[in-house]
Amino acid sequence: MNKKDKIDLSVNFAGIKAPNPFWLASAPPTNTGYQIMKAFDAGWGGAVWKTLGMPTINVSSRYGSINYGDTRMAGFSNIELITDRPLEDNLREMAEVKKYFPDHAVIASLMVDTRQEWEDIIKQVEDAGVDGIELNFGCPHGMCERGMGSAVGQEPEVLKTIVEWVMEAANIPVITKLSPNITHITDPGLAAVHGKTDAISLINTVKSIVGIDLDSYAPYPVVDGKGTNGGYCGPAVKPIALHMLKDLMQHPEIKNTPISGIGGIETWRDVVEFILLGATSVQVCTAVMHYGFGIVREMEAGLINFMENKGYTTIYDFAGKALPNVTDWKHLNLKSEVKAIINEDKCIGCGLCYIACDDGAHQAIALPTDGGRIPIIIEENCVGCNLCSLVCPVEECITMEKFDDGKEHETWHELTEQNRIPNTWNDDRAGGKGHYVPEPADALKNKRKDKSGTK
Ligand SMILES: Cc1cc2nc3c(=O)[nH]c(=O)nc-3n(C[C@H](O)[C@H](O)[C@H](O)COP(=O)(O)O)c2cc1C
Ligand code: SF4
Numbered sequence: 179m180n181k182k183d184k185i186d187l188s189v190n191f192a193g194i195k196a197p198n199p200f201w202l203a204s205a206p207p208t209n210t211g212y213q214i215m216k217a218f219d220a221g222w223g224g225a226v227w228k229t230l231g232m233p234t235i236n237v238s239s240r241y242g243s244i245n246y247g248d249t250r251m252a253g254f255s256n257i258e259l260i261t262d263r264p265l266e267d268n269l270r271e272m273a274e275v276k277k278y279f280p281d282h283a284v285i286a287s288l289m290v291d292t293r294q295e296w297e298d299i300i301k302q303v304e305d306a307g308v309d310g311i312e313l314n315f316g317c318p319h320g321m322c323e324r325g326m327g328s329a330v331g332q333e334p335e336v337l338k339t340i341v342e343w344v345m346e347a348a349n350i351p352v353i354t355k356l357s358p359n360i361t362h363i364t365d366p367g368l369a370a371v372h373g374k375t376d377a378i379s380l381i382n383t384v385k386s387i388v389g390i391d392l393d394s395y396a397p398y399p400v401v402d403g404k405g406t407n408g409g410y411c412g413p414a415v416k417p418i419a420l421h422m423l424k425d426l427m428q429h430p431e432i433k434n435t436p437i438s439g440i441g442g443i444e445t446w447r448d449v450v451e452f453i454l455l456g457a458t459s460v461q462v463c464t465a466v467m468h469y470g471f472g473i474v475r476e477m478e479a480g481l482i483n484f485m486e487n488k489g490y491t492t493i494y495d496f497a498g499k500a501l502p503n504v505t506d507w508k509h510l511n512l513k514s515e516v517k518a519i520i521n522e523d524k525c526i527g528c529g530l531c532y533i534a535c536d537d538g539a540h541q542a543i544a545l546p547t548d549g550g551r552i553p554i555i556i557e558e559n560c561v562g563c564n565l566c567s568l569v570c571p572v573e574e575c576i577t578m579e580k581f582d583d584g585k586e587h588e589t590w591h592e593l594t595e596q597n598r599i600p601n602t603w604n605d606d607r608a609g610g611k612g613h614y615v616p617e618p619a620d621a622l623k624n625k626r627k628d629k630s631g632t633k
């Protein structure tokens with residue numbers, strides 16, 4: 179048996195079993211049994227059905243996007259409502275999918291209004307044989323105007339009451355899906371836990387306007403000359419999702435509730451990052467709408483490869499491993515020091531790092547005066563901000579190297595406790611004191627009088 183064979187990707191998420199943690203989020207890719215069967219056949223382990231609720235009418239058009247540089251759909255927006263397909267059709271197809279794929283997770287996403295409606299629809303999806311229920315408290319457009327979706331996600335007390343109704347009625351595991359359109363995600367997170375939810379998923383979409391059409395002067399997507407705010411998702415929202423996941427996983431009363439991570443997931447690396455912050459299943463929408471169900475093959479191969487290299491056999495071996503390393507700023511080591519180093523063999527002499535540091539950072543990069551094209555780092559000016567390494571178009575050309583000897587450790591928290599924080603601008607202990615900056619008038623000279631710029 180080789181190492182790969184020992185790896186077990188299966189999950190038991192709050193009682194919902196699936197062959198792997200790759201699930202489809204409730205959205206257009208889960209609108210029909212046809213799509214979900216195709217997805218399971220391609221390798222997805224679970225699917226949250228497009229939200230079922232009450233009869234709706236959708237508009238045309240529905241989607242907008244942020245194209246950044248050559249990248250299409252770096253961010254994606256929609257003003258679509260919950261499913262507009264007849265409930266009976268969805269229920270029949272759910273039962274059929276479960277017949278073909280009994281070991282895969284089929285989860286019914288639900289959004290209704292009154293207690294009676296919740297009880298009725300829960301009974302119907304349970305009878306259809308689904309493995310779990312997800313409560314959609316997230317839609318930031320349309321449904322929230324009718325008191326549902328994010329209107330619930332933004333009112334912890336209302337959310338808790340509905341979770342309680344659902345928990346009383348349901349006989350299968352319940353996942354509460356949260357809206358990111360709130361200042362403290364722990365407020366609805368805690369409300370869901372107090373309502374006794376079995377699990378949480380997040381994030382739903384971020385309330386947004388992706389752009390304005392310069393002919394009709396209406397926001398995208400334009401519907402007959404008018405628009406409305408949409409829900410933003412795709413790669414652009416991943417940082418928001420990771421941060422909210424971390425907030426929930428570090429909360430003492432929430433951290434033991436399983437969380438399904440959603441938001442901008444596209445590659446195996448994204449999956450690993452969500453798991454490292456504690457998610458034990460992930461859900462994907464935009465990446466599938468962009469590239470199709472086949473992306474799961476790269477996710478699976480990459481995840482297995484990562485686990486093999488690190489010696490993990492299940493995802494529970496590394497779930498949450500990054501959490502102890504996410505701390506408050508005041509606990510970061512003020513004595514740690516990194517500086518930029520340019521690899522001359524890789525540098526293509528584009529000058530981007532020079533411009534970025536001179537105009538946007540700390541004037542710590544000089545251009546050579548001898549006709550060469552490789553910029554020079556002025557070590558004593560470099561504060562180690564990373565900017566040059568981030569703008570450099572060549573992989574690993576500028577690296578940030580450790581300059582301190584690793585022996586000293588001092589944090590703002592410790593300084594405060596010991597009453598040693600700087601308390602005047604001229605205090606020798608203040609951070610910026612003594613840092614080199616050019617004189618204002620130097621901006622008007624064409625060359626700086628620094629290492630390389632002396633005329
Ligand atoms: C067109 C579209 C329709 C969506 N419909 C639903 C829905 O019916 N129910 C729901 O809970 N989330 C819905 N979502 C939100 C997704 O399930 C998901 O939470 C969000 O898109 C973030 O994931 P992503 O970045 O992978 O797209 C929808 C998203 C999109 C783009
Ligand atoms: S790390 Fe920051 S300060 Fe240092 S050279 Fe790069 S851009 Fe300048």
Ligand code: SF4
Nearest residue numbers: 525526528529531570
């Ligand atoms: S950005 Fe990178 S490649 Fe361009 S000059 Fe600077 S080090 Fe060289």
